[in-house]
Amino acid sequence: MQQALLLLSGVVLAIVHPPQAAADWPEELAAEILMVEDCVVAFLSNVEEREIDGRQTVMAKVHCEDQRVFDAWREDPLLAFQFNDCTEAVETC
Incomplete structure (x- = not known):
């Protein structure tokens, strides 16, 4: 992960982390x-x-290696994902 150091007169003021990439969710x-x-x-x-x-x-x-299929969603990066099994769904999942 890339980091940047802010220096002023040889004093480290802060370590700045870039925002967590949206690509981390998969x-x-x-x-x-x-x-x-x-x-x-x-x-x-x-x-x-x-x-x-x-x-x-x-x-x-989500398509699993064992052929199961799930709908997955989360409404906030701080929350866990929710899963709905669509493997044998009668309706479109």
């Missing part, structure tokens, strides 16, 4: 669905990222 999603649903992610589809009321909302369809 790794977080993969780790969470592995723990919660025992799903190893094969690929994601129908990915939507939106900012709603200043919060980054993420929605995606």
Whole structure:
């Protein structure tokens, strides 16, 4: 991770971390669905990222290596992902 040091007269004032990249959420999603649903992610589809009321909302369809499919979403980067099993859904999931 890239970091920047702010120096003034040889004194370190702060360590500035760049904002966490929005691209980090797929790794977080993969780790969470592995723990919660025992799903190893094969690929994601129908990915939507939106900012709603200043919060980054993420929605995606998760395709597991064992052929199961889940809808996944989270309404804030500080919240855990929610999962809906679509494997045998009668309606479009």
